[in-house]
Amino acid sequence: MSGVMTGGVSRSAGRAGPALSVSDLRVSFGGNHVLTGVDLDVTHPFTGLIGPNGAGKTTLFNVVSGYVTASRGTVKLDGADITGAPQTLVGRSGVARTFQTPKLIGDLSVLENVLLGIDGRSSLLDQVRQAVSLRGRGQANIDRALSVIDTFSLADSANLDAGSLPLGSQKIVEVCRALVSEPSLLLLDEPAAGLGRDDVERLVEPLKRWAAGHGTTVIIIEHDLELVTDLCDDVAVLHLGHIIARGTPAHCMSDPQVVEAYVGISDRGGADGDKGGAIGKGAGGVNA
Amino acid sequence: MNRRLATAVLAVALAAVAIVLPDFVNAYRLFLATLIVVFATAGVGLVVIMGWTGQIALAHVAFMGIGAYGTNWLFSDLGVPWLLSLLLSALAAAVVGVLIGFPAARLRGFYLAIATLAFAELIVRFFVEADTITGGIAGKPIEIIQLFGLDPDRSQWYIALLLAVVVFTATDRLGRTAFGRCLRMVRDAEVATGSLGISATRYKLLAFGLSGFIAALAGGLFGQLLTYVSPDTFHTALLIQFLVVVFVGGVNRLSGAVIGAIFVVVSRELFQDVGDWQRLVFGLSLVLAVRFLPGGLTSLLPRLREMRRLDRQPQEALS
Numbered sequence: 001m002s003g004v005m006t007g008g009v010s011r012s013a014g015r016a017g018p019a020l021s022v023s024d025l026r027v028s029f030g031g032n033h034v035l036t037g038v039d040l041d042v043t044h045p046f047t048g049l050i051g052p053n054g055a056g057k058t059t060l061f062n063v064v065s066g067y068v069t070a071s072r073g074t075v076k077l078d079g080a081d082i083t084g085a086p087q088t089l090v091g092r093s094g095v096a097r098t099f100q101t102p103k104l105i106g107d108l109s110v111l112e113n114v115l116l117g118i119d120g121r122s123s124l125l126d127q128v129r130q131a132v133s134l135r136g137r138g139q140a141n142i143d144r145a146l147s148v149i150d151t152f153s154l155a156d157s158a159n160l161d162a163g164s165l166p167l168g169s170q171k172i173v174e175v176c177r178a179l180v181s182e183p184s185l186l187l188l189d190e191p192a193a194g195l196g197r198d199d200v201e202r203l204v205e206p207l208k209r210w211a212a213g214h215g216t217t218v219i220i221i222e223h224d225l226e227l228v229t230d231l232c233d234d235v236a237v238l239h240l241g242h243i244i245a246r247g248t249p250a251h252c253m254s255d256p257q258v259v260e261a262y263v264g265i266s267d268r269g270g271a272d273g274d275k276g277g278a279i280g281k282g283a284g285g286v287n288a
Numbered sequence: 289m290n291r292r293l294a295t296a297v298l299a300v301a302l303a304a305v306a307i308v309l310p311d312f313v314n315a316y317r318l319f320l321a322t323l324i325v326v327f328a329t330a331g332v333g334l335v336v337i338m339g340w341t342g343q344i345a346l347a348h349v350a351f352m353g354i355g356a357y358g359t360n361w362l363f364s365d366l367g368v369p370w371l372l373s374l375l376l377s378a379l380a381a382a383v384v385g386v387l388i389g390f391p392a393a394r395l396r397g398f399y400l401a402i403a404t405l406a407f408a409e410l411i412v413r414f415f416v417e418a419d420t421i422t423g424g425i426a427g428k429p430i431e432i433i434q435l436f437g438l439d440p441d442r443s444q445w446y447i448a449l450l451l452a453v454v455v456f457t458a459t460d461r462l463g464r465t466a467f468g469r470c471l472r473m474v475r476d477a478e479v480a481t482g483s484l485g486i487s488a489t490r491y492k493l494l495a496f497g498l499s500g501f502i503a504a505l506a507g508g509l510f511g512q513l514l515t516y517v518s519p520d521t522f523h524t525a526l527l528i529q530f531l532v533v534v535f536v537g538g539v540n541r542l543s544g545a546v547i548g549a550i551f552v553v554v555s556r557e558l559f560q561d562v563g564d565w566q567r568l569v570f571g572l573s574l575v576l577a578v579r580f581l582p583g584g585l586t587s588l589l590p591r592l593r594e595m596r597r598l599d600r601q602p603q604e605a606l607s
Contacts, residue, residue: 065483067483087483088487090482091486092485096483103480104477105473107472112469116473117484120481127465127470130466131461131466177484178483
């Protein structure tokens, strides 16, 4: 990854400790142990979370964002313990996330959908003031939302219904909505799934610029290993509910445990990647 | 700017027509026009809770009953000024709405429908039991108001209009700002509300409260129009008519409440001689609207525009 750490007012650079610290996290649904003791300190601006289907990646996101309560372990955001906090509180403490399928309001415009990223964090009193104000009290919010929309080259679509946009654009709108609240931690759940290469480009470059400029820490679950390699200089590989490898993308892709997790055997020299025994970074078809 | 000017001119023209209408129509026609305005106002409450928030709410006419009985009790029995009585009754209905919202916020679909219907029955049962306030099962005559020295028909017409303008304007404003967007987020993507810091429960409660408040405001006037109300007034037959108001008109749009109210009141007139068969008309129109026109009559124009746009596209591509 290049350029992400340089320039901008980096909140992550100013942190004394990790942006997110997960310790001994365990989650079970009935007899199904989905997370079996995850330890993860996130210190890099972009961290990739990869692993085969069913590894527990989205569950980890769900725990961090307050959707699922862990049976054991702690979650700390910038050193503050948010373990077990309800999702609205986590959302208001600076954690934003996206979903595998975009959760937008189809009959509202792109701008209105992005404004929701600010709305949810405003008090009810502010909302009422906004409604009764004749002087356009909400204009500052609109300007903020338009600025994010413009960053991701969607200005032409700002007044179109979100439901009328292709999937790729809808996913980018959801990222805009997550970013407009200027979160300290952004969780992206498969942002590139179903996107063409052009859409991925439209997403990645502005995201890099945004993170560098605002000091947002981004954790990304993604199947597209090329994207992970391009975006992240830190990767954690989750398999069967725990982290099996951690480090640079190159290090993780060549880790024998990771190769085994993906293809079932660890010693198929060269057969599954472009480097001996490694998973190729262009392995778009491999479940990450 | 031109569009704003056109809207302002249209509003002034409509206001002028509304003000002079009582001079040009007989008392019965004025009654029907007032009924349309009252139905449309009550319909706004259903648009908020069903259309914008996506909650099935079948206690709406019971809230109208709270408005009708409460206003009359405060005004007639306790001597509270009529407008204040209306406002206090609406606030009481809002509180009941929020209370209903607590269990309702945890329910969805079929279960929510049953729960709200059960609450409606409870409220109607209260109307039967609280006979010192409501006159019990026999019902109670409503003391008719005369404001500004006008005759009752004109008083009701102007109050209904004023109330409708306030309710429509305020609700439209709320719908376009953060509050309205949060309600729609609850409707379309409740799972994602938490990640945006939006408490779905809080907005459901507020929507139930606001919907009840608006229903009771309309109910206070509805009582005035009927001159006599009993618990039976606020039962299923009226509920069906209000479902027709929003589903035939268009449940997502405030204008749907107006179109739906016109449809229902005109249908009531056209089919008033057929007795119980009138219910068949409402039932049938409800089924047809839900099956063939889910967005209601107000969705026709946008749909036609979209079809014309899609028709044009291939020609534009060839040219």
